[in-house]
Amino acid sequence: MTDPAAESPRCPTCGAPVLAHASFCEACGQPLVPTVPPPTAEPSDGSQQTRRLGVRNSQLATCPSCGGTIDADGYCQTCGAKAPSAADHYAESPSAWVGGVCDRGRQHARNEDAMALWADDSRAVLVVCDGVSTSADSDVAARVAATTAREVLVAAVTGGTPLAGAFVEAAAAANAQVVATTAPDSTNAASATLAAAVVADGRVHYANLGDSRVYVIGEDAGQLLSVDDSLAQAFIEQGMTRAEAESLPRAHAITKWLGRDSTEIVPRVGEQDFTGPGWVVVCSDGLWNYASSPEELAAQLRDAAADDDPTAVAERLVAWANARGGKDNITVALARVGTTAPKPHSLGDTVPASGEEPPEHG
Amino acid sequence: MAEFVASVYQNEFLPEGGTDVNAIVTIRCSGAGAAGRTGSGNAGEIIAVDTSGSMGLANMEAAKQAAMIALDNILDGTYFAVVAGNHKAYLAYPMVQTGAGMVPMDARTRAEAKRAISFFRAEGGTAMGTWLNLCKALFDSIGNLANKHVILLTDGENHNETIEQLDQALANCAGHFQVDARGVGVDWKVAEIRKIAQTMLGTVDIIGNPAQLGAVFAELMRNSMARGVANAELRVWIPQGAQVLFIRQVSPTVEDLTHRGSPVNQLTMSYPTGSWADEERDYHVSIRLPAKTVGQEQLAARVQLAVGTDLLTQGLVKAKWSADTNLTAQINPEVAHYTGQAELAQMIQEGLAAKEAGDLDAATSKLGRAVQLATDTGNTEATAKLRKVVDIADARTGTVRLRQAVDKADVMALDTASTKTTRIRG
Structure with missing residues (x-):
């Protein structure tokens, strides 16, 4: 490797010139903080690939911002940047037709969304929870709620239990776990939304509490299946347009949630035939903030669905929402139903275009 | 072994474009043990008493009594010496010309030192810099002392030295031992004695009534003997490109440390804190960072307590940029x-x-x-x-x-x- 050597740093103790990656001064032996990562032990072939692997193999956690070393306290020793946490961005791909991505977004300090997926060859469970950011420990609440609800729903779908009841049971079990994360005397109880879909036997079974959503998106049209428990939804029901209601300052205030201070934890449930080709989408408001109507979401999905890999498609939707500002945590869980490519033009199976159709109540 | 615990009090949220992070870092020490008894080295105590003419008969007698009471509160085995100061500094005890200028405390040396104190007479001027320099020479004559502490008593202004001479002595002594300084009467200068105490990491106070001298000396000596942790340093790491606005001890007293640091490495400064008993001290750390975009989080400072090469505790001062004015507008109490x-x-x-x-x-x-x-x-x-x-x-x-x-x-x-x-x- 060639050494730039233009401005060699100096030891703060003795003033001797030192290498930028040195941990100790060779002149006086005093410790130094390296300002660049150490060169790799790969002098002959300096290609990007070998160098990158060399750093990885050294098992040093390297700061993605400046290349410094991540300290045991989770922050870079040189620039102080926070090491990315595993919870900030993760994907699940339980099957070739089911996948999802959960992301911190751009503007929130931590990821309080959570996602839990399950699938076999013909059946899938998609659960998304959005921790309410004004409450304490809502990231933990969302995580336990999502995994608990998934367990109950997987047991139901594999055991043949009626799903409408399973959703109610899943919400109750998730709520119990959320309550357990909060101290009884907390004035700011942890809370989270819940949106879940079970795809099986040509039908989509769904449920929600709060404003995380379930959509089905066909070839050219889509439908919002869930109904938000939010102030915006209340205004829509009074006759306001969706665009107008969702732009109100308190539009995102939710009226139902899981948590110790919740009074209503029975989700709204429903089911609908859906054989595709198309997508079942379960998402948090971090996505639908930028594409609320089924038409807008369908348009984004068409752009993102360059291939059939649901996790890759979810990654593109998350990237798109981040590019639009990433104001909130973003979760996108997808199940590909039927075949989407090559795209047939038969519209026989597509769902009605209306997003306002009242869902079935269970 | 003493345990240190750091707690950080701050509002870590900064508005868009915000650069300045303020935090109070509390460091609590427990299990400090007694000075000189923790295996890190012996303790050394010097009692330096003003014997200038202005002390007069009454103050001189009270000071002698107080010095003897202080001797009673020095634990056996602790190295000690007694200095009598006027326009010159005299080693009153132990009575040696060369070699070790301090002796371990026991019943015999305590009695001999008291006898030496009983001969003090008030005469001559005041040159506190020479007293401090003698104290340093005495500590140096023993060599491996861990806790080094001086009780300094004066009653008047530093007439027989220039400001520069005193500053030179302080520069010579700073970082080598601690000085608790007390003024008796009203003829001494608070600013002068405060400078000595602050530079030497000690305390300053007035003793209005000479009758209180004994009780004050006893308490000072007991407090010093309870400081089982010697030479602790506050270390402050800041990220590359950041700047320390100030570092200040704010409890139990306000002491600006900003310009008292020495570099440990390019990003870390070390500030002397002297010795510790079982106690809590609060530090106000103010750091300026280049602003990051909303949603980003980074460390603004690592505030550590170190003894020698051992880092004993660390508090993390953070910065999180947020668009939520409810979060960013709050000032930490x-x-x-x-x-x-x-x-x-x-x-x-x-x-x-x-x-x-x-x-x-x-x-x-x-x-x-x-x-x-x-x-x-x-x-x-x-x-x-x-x-x-x-x-x-x-x-x-x-x-x-x-x-x-x-x-x-x-x-x-x-x-x-x-x-x-x-x-x-x-």
């Missing part, structure tokens, strides 16, 4: 409290200096602000001491009038206590 307390110390010192210089308008306004700050921050001791110097018309607006007849001891007591702070927990 601890930061607000200690910002007020630091301004209180400054207002008292500047107000008294203005009063002495005859600038009564400035004195009235600064002492008025001090009354207001003392009231706001619940510092009742400062309010009580201010009350002896000003008549308070309205404490909340800081409306005061300078009192006509003021006891000089009350002014000095207000001045020496100006840096003492009260604590809060929000």
Whole structure:
């Protein structure tokens, strides 16, 4: 490797010139903080690939911002940047037709969304929870709620239990776990939304509490299946347009949630035939903030669905929402139903275009 | 082994474009043990008594009694010496010309030292720099002492030395031992003695009545003997490209440390904190960072306590940029409290200096602000001491009038206590 050597740093103790990656001064032996990562032990072939692997193999956690070393306290020793946490961005791909991505977004300090997926060859469970950011420990609440609800729903779908009841049971079990994360005397109880879909036997079974959503998106049209428990939804029901209601300052205030201070934890449930080709989408408001109507979401999905890999498609939707500002945590869980490519033009199976159709109540 | 625990109090949220991070870092020490008994090295104590002519018969007798009481409170086995100071410094005990200038305390050496003290006579001038230099030479003659502590008593101004000579002595001694300085009577200069105490990481106070000398010396010595942790350093790491605005001890007293640091490496400075007993100290750390975009989080400082090469505790000061003004607009109560307390110390010192210089308008306004700050921050001791110097018309607006007849001891007591702070927990 060639050494730039233009401005060699100096030891703060003795003033001797030192290498930028040195941990100790060779002149006086005093410790130094390296300002660049150490060169790799790969002098002959300096290609990007070998160098990158060399750093990885050294098992040093390297700061993605400046290349410094991540300290045991989770922050870079040189620039102080926070090491990315595993919870900030993760994907699940339980099957070739089911996948999802959960992301911190751009503007929130931590990821309080959570996602839990399950699938076999013909059946899938998609659960998304959005921790309410004004409450304490809502990231933990969302995580336990999502995994608990998934367990109950997987047991139901594999055991043949009626799903409408399973959703109610899943919400109750998730709520119990959320309550357990909060101290009884907390004035700011942890809370989270819940949106879940079970795809099986040509039908989509769904449920929600709060404003995380379930959509089905066909070839050219889509439908919002869930109904938000939010102030915006209340205004829509009074006759306001969706665009107008969702732009109100308190539009995102939710009226139902899981948590110790919740009074209503029975989700709204429903089911609908859906054989595709198309997508079942379960998402948090971090996505639908930028594409609320089924038409807008369908348009984004068409752009993102360059291939059939649901996790890759979810990654593109998350990237798109981040590019639009990433104001909130973003979760996108997808199940590909039927075949989407090559795209047939038969519209026989597509769902009605209306997003306002009242869902079935269970 | 002593245990240290750091706690951080701050509002880590910064608005878009925000750069300045303020935090109070509390460091608590427990299990400190006794000085010289923790295996890290022996303790050394020197009692330095002013024997200048101005001490007179009464103060000299009280000082002798107090020095003897201090000897009674030095644990056996501790190295010690007694220095008599006027315009020169004399080693009163042990009576040696060369070699080790301190001896271990036992029944015999204690009795011999008391006998040496009994011969003190008040005569000559005052040159405290020479006293300090002798103390350093005595500590150096033993070599491997861990805790090194001096009780210094004076009654007058440093007439027989220039300011430069004293500063030179302080530069020679700083970092080598600690000095608790006490002034008896009202003929000494608070600013002069405070400079010695602050540079030497000790305390300053006035002893208005010579009869209190014995009790004060006993307490100072007991406190020193309880400091089982020697030479602890506060280390502050900041990220590359950041800047320290200030580092300040804010409890139990306000001490600006900003310019007392020495570099450990390119990003870390070390600030001496002297020795520790079982106690808590609070530090106000103020750091300026390049602003990052909303949603980003980074470390603004690692605040560590180190003894030798051992890092014993670490507090993390963070910065999170947020668009939520509910989060970014809050001022942390601890930061607000200690910002007020630091301004209180400054207002008292500047107000008294203005009063002495005859600038009564400035004195009235600064002492008025001090009354207001003392009231706001619940510092009742400062309010009580201010009350002896000003008549308070309205404490909340800081409306005061300078009192006509003021006891000089009350002014000095207000001045020496100006840096003492009260604590809060929000």
